[in-house]
Amino acid sequence: MERCDALAALTETPGMVTRTYLTPQHAAANRLVGSWMQEAGMSVSVDAAGSVIGRYAGRRPDAPSVIVGSHLDSVRNAGRYDGILGVLLGIQAVSDLHAAGRRLPFAIEVVGFGEEEGVRFGTSLIGSHALAGSFDPAWLDIRDEAGLSLAEAMRGFGLDPRTIGQAAHQGGVLAYLEPHIEQGPVLESLGLPVGVVTAICGATRKRFRVEGVAGHAGTVPMGQRRDALAAAAEMVLAIERIALETGVVGTVGRLGVQPDAVNVIPGAAVFTLDLRAEQDAARLAALAAVDRAVAQIAERRGLSWHGETFHQSPSVHCAPHLRSVIAEAIAACGLPVHALASGAGHDAMAIASLAPVAMLFIRCTGGISHNPAEAVLPEDVAVAARVLSGLLERLAAITDFAV
């Protein structure tokens, strides 16, 4: 908890926590986290994408690795735990092994990624894509709000963008484990400190525009209107109903009307849909149901509509054998095992192309995240540390058996 507070002090904006990718604060966080890694007996490096990596060797020099990681960058005006808690739990697990003078049949690499949030360059998971070998060189030309390209920012950070390919992980990776705060209210509502993640939900984001006819709020009789907002209101409620009925999660986060005047019937309405589900088939079926409902409402009201999908990502399922091991480690703490999907994206999504991935969720107060009010209970963090150590021990036992 003290280390979370120390990292929170490394901020671009006094009075709040903001630490974006490749800033001096990011470099300072890497140095501080690197010093903790060294204390824990790890050799420390920063890869070509700016991720800090601590390595605790296994029993044999050619042993494969288990990676424990998450991110060190934050959103603007962030909390203290999103991302960094996963990195710090990894360091703590290694520190315990180091203190006991123990080595496992695999190396443990603890990674603190950058630009998971995508705040600076609008592209998320940059550090984890680089480690997975799926960094897209076109990203080097993306510019931040100040007009600086990613390549230029890398050079300013002491990196050579021409060597970005060298960030790709070499050697076998048995598993990627990411402890993370839940960022939602499920564990709290169940009274549980931790939970095992089944999958990171796939997502569709779509923009809808509904066109009616603007008119004078006083002179157009109700029966002669083509009110774009009334139609959009029906569509918002249809999305809510479809989500509830099909078990997906659907959100209309933005809605605007035109011309947006108190005495003018809205002639157009624009709104966004964010649809997420553990099963891609369920998400795509719900999306089709939304499109049908929008079309029916528009037709009944005599309006036209247009929809444009601007983001699609498939779901990433956590490896069943890793889920089982996490469940055993939770049960060994005397706790009920609750499995839940992650509605938010995580570095594990990018690493899934490199290795089997799994996530451990930690309860956060009120489900609040991306907010200064983000909070965790110290006793929940202690439980998560025990689960992670137990999990590594169990993986060691399996690996010993397999080897």
Add this chain to the structure above:
Amino acid sequence: MERCDALAALTETPGMVTRTYLTPQHAAANRLVGSWMQEAGMSVSVDAAGSVIGRYAGRRPDAPSVIVGSHLDSVRNAGRYDGILGVLLGIQAVSDLHAAGRRLPFAIEVVGFGEEEGVRFGTSLIGSHALAGSFDPAWLDIRDEAGLSLAEAMRGFGLDPRTIGQAAHQGGVLAYLEPHIEQGPVLESLGLPVGVVTAICGATRKRFRVEGVAGHAGTVPMGQRRDALAAAAEMVLAIERIALETGVVGTVGRLGVQPDAVNVIPGAAVFTLDLRAEQDAARLAALAAVDRAVAQIAERRGLSWHGETFHQSPSVHCAPHLRSVIAEAIAACGLPVHALASGAGHDAMAIASLAPVAMLFIRCTGGISHNPAEAVLPEDVAVAARVLSGLLERLAAITDFAV
């Protein structure tokens, strides 16, 4: 129609029609309209509020007056007929009497008001309130967007704001008659060139704020949400249903959500209600029904809400005897008589405290107004001119009988 085009050329913004109160273009419009009034045999003056007034004396110098009028100011990027058509029809009616060398038992005053729209100073009906003697001296301190007060603008126009009280009409006024384009689709949908107005609707404008809980669009399960937009969507549809069921006109013209991000459940929604009805009791009953519906929806969804009424105006009913005379004049043209309420506000609202008022509506294409596409058929304008002349003749006959 040619005069409408000539007035449209007096604009502040080349390429569109914009003529706001006390501008050089307003002065030019007063001069042009004044010249037409003189041609029609009227003596012309500009009153202390900048309204141009043409007077065609009655048979006796002490005869009371009938006022025919509307406004010469426009909204920004306006059409060519809103307001000015009523003034020009008044001049035409007098011109016909003058050409025939006839006087009626009442004087006819044709008035072209300023700042009916309230575009420049945010307060509508300034010219008509001044004529009615209900000009509020506090308005003199209102400033336009450039920071000029109404008093300063009056002085720049050659008026003395200290004499504004002298604009109040002296002498008896038998009737105020306002021909005006409908600005709605009713007459067009019935295939009628003109209609007689029953009343100018009363209006309530209210702002609602609904407070829920913002949250991550991916991590908060559907069943644990307090989505302010979903609640507001239900409220928008409740307003539409209440309006349809109770025969009032209800519009949600503005709606905004906070924080308005694609991946955040809306924590708050703000929307406006514009409610209009011919009968004040019906409007107030519908308003109470809206409040009940909003309260029920908010309670069921666990949200808080707040409503703030920021405008209330009672309905103004047209004088029954004038409505009858207009109906006779329409029927005398061989046309069906259709009576309809005005959902929009007009100078007649302010003049109602001075004299009995009545309005004649003229069909406009597509119900479109406050828009460059505003259009009327020349043959409809000819019908309106005949109805206005017939109406004045009938009033003359009644007045003769009464005198």
